[in-house]
Amino acid sequence: MCRWMAWLGQPVLIEELLFNSPHGIVDQSLHARMGAEPTNGDGFGLGWYGTEPTPALYRSVAPAWSDANLRELAGHVESGLFLTHVRAAIGSPVQETNCHPFRHGRWLFVHNGFIADFHVIRRDLMFAVDPALFAEVTGSTDTEVVFYLALTFGLEDDPIQALERTIGLIESVAGRHGVADAVQGSFGVSDGTTLWAVRYATNGKARSLFTSADADSVRRLYPDNHRLQRLTAEDRLVVSEPFSDLPGLWNEVPEATAVTVRHRGELEEQPFRPSPADAHVKGPALAPALDT
C-alpha cells in the first residue's frame, strides 16, 4: 500500500536517509511495519530538487531494495529537498508511469493509499481534469489522476485548498456511483521550496503519517547519537512510517490534518476539510463528465 518519505533541510547525500538510516524507506520496501502489506516491491521513485528549475525524477519498476542504480544515485546526489516513494500496486500495472512522485513543472506529488473502486469512477475523474492538462496523464493509477485534479483545482496557488477540493470532488463522484469510503491515504506535495502533507481518509481511519520532532529536542534527547547530533533546526522529515523506534523522534500527524513545512524547519498543522465539489467546478468543460 506504499510508503513514502520527504526531506526538507540541509543538503544531505540522499543515501543517508534512504539506505543508512535504520528502517529507512528502502528497508520499508521489504519490511514495512505499519502498512497494509509488508512488501512494497512494485517499483519506486525518487524526486529531488537541485540547481535546475525543475526537480529530477528517477523512477523504476524494480523493487527499491534491489535496484543498483538507486543505490548509485543515492550515494552521489545531494539534495536539501526530496521525496521518495516505494509502491505496492493494487490493480494498476507496474510501469514507470505509475510510479510516484508525479511531476508537473516544479511540483512533485506522492500518495500512500487508494481511491476506492477507482475503475468505476476513473472516467468521471479524468474528465474533470483540466483539458489543457489531460494529455499529461500517461499512467493509469488513481494517484496520477488525483494529482492532475489538484492541479486543475489550483494546487499551484493553494495546495491544501486544492487538495480539499480534489478530495471533495472524488467523494462526491464516488457517492453518485455508490462507492463508499472513497479516499484513503496520506499525500505529499512540494514546489521545491515548501513541503505539504495531508493525512485523510473518508472513513476517518487514515494511513499513518509522521513528522520528525524539532531538531533541538531530538539532540537533547540523544546527546550520544552522532547521527542525530548532525540534525539542525532546518531539518524536517515527513514519513509514512517512522525510521526508528527511538521515543521522542516522531510526532504522529492527526487524522484529517494538513501539515506545511517551510524552510528553517517551520511546521504548521491545520484541519483538512474536503469541500463539496459543486462549489468549485470551473465551468462548462467539467460539467458534462460530471453528469454522465
Added chain:
Amino acid sequence: MCRWMAWLGQPVLIEELLFNSPHGIVDQSLHARMGAEPTNGDGFGLGWYGTEPTPALYRSVAPAWSDANLRELAGHVESGLFLTHVRAAIGSPVQETNCHPFRHGRWLFVHNGFIADFHVIRRDLMFAVDPALFAEVTGSTDTEVVFYLALTFGLEDDPIQALERTIGLIESVAGRHGVADAVQGSFGVSDGTTLWAVRYATNGKARSLFTSADADSVRRLYPDNHRLQRLTAEDRLVVSEPFSDLPGLWNEVPEATAVTVRHRGELEEQPFRPSPADAHVKGPALAPALDT
C-alpha cells in the same frame, strides 16, 4: 513507426515466421526497409490463439531482437493464428501497456502508423469510448484508444464497419481541432477465427501492407524452395513489409482497402470508407466531449 505480421493457416512453430524466415519481423525490428524508421526497438508483442478461450499475450519493452524469452516462446509454441508487432514509439512511453497487440476478450488488435496530434484530440477520443470499456484503457498510446473506439462502434459484430466508424470519428474530431491528415496506418484485427486488415491514410498515402499470394502459385513459382513447398492452401500471411524479395510471393493491398482472411486461406478485399461520425454516435454519453 512499427511493423507487424499476422499468420492464419496450419499450426506452425512461431519461430518459423519470427526468426527463421529471411527478413522476418524480428529482423525488421532492427532493419526495416519500408517503414518510416529502420529501427523498431521500443518493445514488441506477440498474441497467439491456442486451446484456451482467449488468446495469449507476450509483451515486453525490450527490443524484439534481444529478448531471450521471445526466442524461447517462439521456439516452443505452435499456433495456427497469431499476430506480432514491433514498436517504434512516437512520444508515448515505452511500457508493456503500450505494446501491441491489444486484447479484449477473444479480440487482438495491432496498428502501424499514428493518429496525428494525438495529445490534442486524446481527451475527446477517450470520452467517446463506451464508459463500460473505459477502465480497460491502461496505456497511453493512440492505438489502444483506436481499439476501444472500434469496440465501442461494434468491432465484435462487424470489424470493418466498426473501423470505418472509428476512423470517421477520429477524422471528424481532428477536423474540429484543426488537425490535418488525422489517420495514418495499417490495422490488423482477429477474433481467433478470421483475420481482418486495413490499409488507410487520411491523406491517401498509407503505410505499406501486403498479403501472401495463394500457396499454389507460390509453390509452382519456387519448386526447389523447401520452405515454400511446405505452404498449404490454408496459409496466409498479412505483413507491413514483405519478408523476402522473391517476386510473386506478395500482393500489395491497395490504399483505402480492407482485407478479410478466413480459414482455408480465403481472402477478400473491399474498399475502406470512413463514415461520418454523426451518423453513429450512440447517444448522449458521447455528446459532451464532442462539444468541448
Added chain:
Amino acid sequence: MCRWMAWLGQPVLIEELLFNSPHGIVDQSLHARMGAEPTNGDGFGLGWYGTEPTPALYRSVAPAWSDANLRELAGHVESGLFLTHVRAAIGSPVQETNCHPFRHGRWLFVHNGFIADFHVIRRDLMFAVDPALFAEVTGSTDTEVVFYLALTFGLEDDPIQALERTIGLIESVAGRHGVADAVQGSFGVSDGTTLWAVRYATNGKARSLFTSADADSVRRLYPDNHRLQRLTAEDRLVVSEPFSDLPGLWNEVPEATAVTVRHRGELEEQPFRPSPADAHVKGPALAPALDT
C-alpha cells in the same frame, strides 16, 4: 532464499499450480512461510517440457507476483513436467542469467539455498568446471556454477551421484579456504522424463523439502475437494514449501536425502552422501585451480 516447485504428472495448465492453488509458488514469492525470508521478489523462472526436444524457459527479473507475462503463459501453456523458481538474491545481481532454472540441453536445474562465502571459492569452483562447458556460464550465481559442476561430474549419466560429487568438491574446496558450512539447500533436476530432488546441508539443517503424498491417499482423505479429486496416480509435486495446510497431503523429505520421481508417480528416496573430491577429479585440467 528462494522457493521452488516441480510437477511431474498429467498435463495441466500451468496456472493451476502457480496461481490457482492456495499458497502456490507465486503466493510464496510474496509470503513464504518456511523460507529464510518471506519475500522472494528478485526474479523468477519457469522451465517446462513440451513437444520440442529441449525444455522452454521463461525467466524474468520482475517479481513473480506482478509479472503479467507469467500470468499469460501460465494460463495458456499445458505441461506434464515443469519447474518454477522464485528468487531471493543474496549478493549476486538481479538479472535473467541469474534466474533459475538453469538449462543445458534437455536438463533443468533449480536450487534453494546457497554456497557459503561463494565469492571466496568461486574462482576455484569455476576452474573445476569442464572447460568445454565454461563458456556457457553466463551469470554470476552460485547455483549456476553448481549446475555446471554437476554436468562436469556426470549429471547426464547419474544425477544423484554427480550431485554427491559436486557437493563433495564444494565442501572440500570450502574447507581448504576455511569456509565452514559450505552447502545449504534443496536442489531440483530433470531431464524431461524423470525428476530428482535433493535435500542437504553441510551443517545438517537443510532448507525444507516436501513431496506430495500418493494421489489415492489424498483423494480418500478429501473426498469433497474437487481440486484434489482430479489428482491421478501419475501426479507428483516436489516443493520447498507446502501449498496448503491440509494434513496428509505432504511428506517431508528427510535431511541428506535424494528423491527420484518417475513417470507413473513412482517415488524413491535414498541417502545423499557427498563424496570426497579427490576421487573424481577428471584430470590435469582441474588440478591447477585446486592447488591455488
Added chain:
Amino acid sequence: MCRWMAWLGQPVLIEELLFNSPHGIVDQSLHARMGAEPTNGDGFGLGWYGTEPTPALYRSVAPAWSDANLRELAGHVESGLFLTHVRAAIGSPVQETNCHPFRHGRWLFVHNGFIADFHVIRRDLMFAVDPALFAEVTGSTDTEVVFYLALTFGLEDDPIQALERTIGLIESVAGRHGVADAVQGSFGVSDGTTLWAVRYATNGKARSLFTSADADSVRRLYPDNHRLQRLTAEDRLVVSEPFSDLPGLWNEVPEATAVTVRHRGELEEQPFRPSPADAHVKGPALAPALDT
C-alpha cells in the same frame, strides 16, 4: 558494435553533450554512421565523477534513446569528467552487468570492439585475472575481463602499459587457441583526474577514434557558433565517432595509438605496442590457466 564518448573539461550539464549536441551519443545509439552497425540499442551506461571519492554509475538495459531516467539524470547532473557508452551486444546477454562503463574504485573503463572468439579463450583469460579481483567479475562480456586483466597488470599505476600487457596477453592466448585477429577496438579509461584512450586492432584496422581539436582553433573557425564559443582551453572530448560534420573540430587518433588527456586540456599521443605476455605474468597463480 558500440559507441562511446568521454568529456574532460569545465563542468557541464551532461545533457549538453548527450542530448543537445547534433549527432551526440544518444543519437548514435539509433543512427551510428561509422560503427559496424547503425543501431546500438542493447543497453548503455553513464559514469561520472562528482564530489564523492568514487564515480557514479547509471547503467540500463533499455536503449539510450528511450530511457526516461537517462534524460532526467543528464538534465540534472553536472560533471567535469564523464564517460558514456551505448552498446550493441555481440552474443553476450543484455544485462546491466554487461553494460559499460565498468568500475573498480575510482576507475572507469569503456570499450568499442570485441575480443575474437571470446567464448573460446574466456576461461584462460578469466584465470589470468588476479584471484583477489576474480569475484568482482559479475558480467559475461569480453570487455569486463579486459578491464580486470588490465587491473591485474597494473592499470592503477600505468594505464597504457597495463593495457599493452593485457592486449599482449590476449593476443598470446588467442594465438595458442588458433584465434586470429584477437583484439579490435578503442578503449577509454579514467581515474577521475586523467583520461586515457587507445585505438588498436590486431589486424591493423581499428574502430574509429577521435579527439576534439583545441578550443582556441575551434572558436576561431566558428566565430558565430554560440555553442562552440563556450568551449574553453580546458575542454576535451574523446569519441568513437564525431558529433558533427563541421570541418576542423575533430582529429582522428591514428591506428595503434594511445592518447592521454590531462586537466587543462593537455593532450599527448604515443604509440601503443602490445607486449608479449610471458614478460609480465606475475607468478604461479596465473600459470596453470595459461597452460591449459
